[in-house]
Amino acid sequence: MFEVLSSYWPHILAVLSIAMGAVAAIHAAMTKREVRSALGWVGVILLSPLLGALIYAVVGVNRIRRKSLISRRALHLDELWRTLSHYGVSREAVETRFGSRMAGLKTLGDRVAKHALSSGNRIDMLSSGAETYAAFCEAIDAAERSVILETYIFDRDAAGLRVADRLIAAHRRGVAVRVLIDAVGARYSVPSIIGYLTDAGVAVATFNGKVIMGLRLPYANLRTHRKILVADGAVAFLGGMNIRSAFEGDEAARDTHFRLTGPVVADIFAVAAEDWHFETGEILTGADWGVAPFAAEPGTPSFVRTVVSGPDTNLETNQKMMMGAFSVAEKSIRIMSPYFLPDNILLGALATAARRGVTVDIVIPAQNNLAIVSHAMAAQFDQILKDGSRIFRAGGQFDHSKLMTVDGQWSFVGSSNLDSRSLRLNFEIDLEVFDTAFAATIEARIDASLEGAEPVTQEELRRRPFVYRLFDRVLWLGSPYL
Incomplete structure (x- = not known):
């Protein structure tokens, strides 16, 4: 066996590379939801079939197949x-208290989330x-x-x-x-x-x-x-x-x-x-x-719904809920997040809301516990500001809170950050809350962070040296896995 391996190892390695590369490339092409993601992975695998396939096996697979075995009935409830x-909670109850737009958001939750609004x-x-x-x-x-x-x-x-x-x-x-x-x-x-x-x-x-x-x-x-x-x-x-x-x-x-x-x-x-x-x-x-x-x-x-997201049958549930909320907003969208790295779909929804006249405020920490993420976030700021949203850097100690309100009526709180890891790779749990008093509590928490916060301006961003801006963009390229 050793003699065979020593004589034919180049041939064996070539066969392994072709086989593993082909399987990985086919898997990427068949399972990736975005063209750019599929092309990127196929390119990496073709350039280095063996190493690329191994890397893809560890960090490229973002779906896990597991049956949803547990329910209230399975838990003997x-x-x-x-x-x-x-x-x-009926649609009519939400419409009576919060209006027709929020009633539509309730219907969205009924269709994309597995848990009822209660x-x-x-x-x-x-x-x-x-x-x-x-x-x-x-x-x-x-x-x-x-x-x-x-x-x-x-x-x-x-x-x-x-x-x-x-x-x-x-x-x-x-x-x-x-x-x-x-x-x-x-x-x-x-x-x-x-x-x-x-x-x-x-x-x-x-x-x-x-x-x-x-x-x-x-x-x-x-x-x-x-x-x-x-x-x-x-x-x-x-x-x-x-x-x-x-x-x-x-x-x-x-x-x-x-x-x-x-x-x-x-x-x-x-x-x-x-x-x-x-x-x-x-x-x-x-x-x-x-x-x-x-x-x-x-x-x-309060009217509350548990929103479960993860790389299984609940893929991107949190993103769908946020997209729906941004689309029905009439007055305000207020977001507080330590890691604000949404994809172009969410950014587009925020930009559309801002262009409709909705006040969109995004609060991030001035000092981040992850410097790489902080730089990657900065790469998106110029476009966000151009699209009409406002960004504030909150001073003081690093704030890890994930808070969101829409029109002072609807809140979304929990474990999800606004980045690709939380939206596609992590198993997350959040709460959708229809309650003006609770929204006021969340907004007061955001207001407290805004005291002394510094607004991010396009002039400030453009004054930064080109090398720093390039560095931000390079780190931003890896944002899906930060």
């Missing part, structure tokens, strides 16, 4: 089905790490039956250990505890929090962690960016907050999270339970995982 239906929910904003982690600990300490936590980053630092210790204590008093951490995010701290939890007997899994042994190499670039905590099926938390000490203290980065009660908790739990099943095969059923009764009356605000 049949007894709540009739109750949940009473909290459904009434009788309460949503409270948590505006700091200290406030969020304290609320986490309170909910975990109060849990009597179950806690499920899904997150991108869970550091083994002071903040992480405080939450981990509460989870361990809950497990020891008999509460069913499940923790799902992204395989990449789990390695942001060394040693990982995983060992700390598993040593104490807590059930922990890593999302997409079995890349080699689990034969998931083509999906190595796909991550869960969701941040979910559900306790006793009664209270849920989601938003942009990872679990790490960087969000605590006087010099901490800022972020925004949300505490929810009401029918929407059942949908949030179903998302986390489906991700847990995908990794472990365990379906979370039984008395421990039931959803608690709802206290609010049907038909009362």
Whole structure:
């Protein structure tokens, strides 16, 4: 065998290159939704069939096939089905309160999102790490039956250990505890929090962690960016907050999270339970995982929908929802995002809204935690300003919040950034909220960030040296994978 390999290795290598290159090129041509993306990958593969095919296998595949196995019925929530239906929101109810344009947006959500818009929910904003982690600990300490936590980053630092210790204590008093951490995010701290939890007997899994042994190499670039905590099926938390000490203290980065009660908790739990099943095969059923009764009356605000996105059957759901919102806006679109790198489709929708007379304000941090992303964002600023939108750089500590309002009536909050990774590669969870009071809360949060913010101007951009502008554009070329 060795003699054959030593004599014919060039021929074997050539055959492998042709075979792997052909398979990868065909896959790219057949699966990519955009012509430029397909051409780019086919070009890379043709230039270097073997290496190009390997690179494509790791970062080029942006769809994962997984059946949507978990639903309310699969989770044995049949007894709540009739109750949940009473909290459904009709198009007429939305039109009466918010007008015909928002009613159309509700219909869009019904058709592209898998979860219904429900009434009788309460949503409270948590505006700091200290406030969020304290609320986490309170909910975990109060849990009597179950806690499920899904997150991108869970550091083994002071903040992480405080939450981990509460989870361990809950497990020891008999509460069913499940923790799902992204395989990449789990390695942001060394040693990982995983060992700390598993040593104490807590059930922990890593999302997409079995890349080699689990034969998931083509999906190595796909991550869960969701941040979910559900306790006793009664209270849920989601938003942009990872679990790490960087969000605590006087010099901490800022972020925004949300505490929810009401029918929407059942949908949030179903998302986390489906991700847990995908990794472990365990379906979370039984008395421990039931959803608690709802206290609010049907038909009362807030109207909330869980919006699930990811590189599976939910591809680009978040983008479709935002596109719909931009198209119905009459007065204002307000966006706050740490990583603002949307594609031309979203930028075109914002430009169209601005040209119709809608005030479009985009707030980004003056100091970004990812310098590469900051430079790539700057490459788009000139065109955004030309199209009529306004951009503001908020001073102070880095703000990781993802907030959006339209016309002071509709809000979109959660884990999604406005970049290609969140819109196409990550598994995300957001909330669509029809509620003027909640929108006012979000806008007040944005207004607070605008105090002392510096507007970005075309004159400022043009004064930058050509070398810097070229550098920005070069980094912008890699924006789909930043």
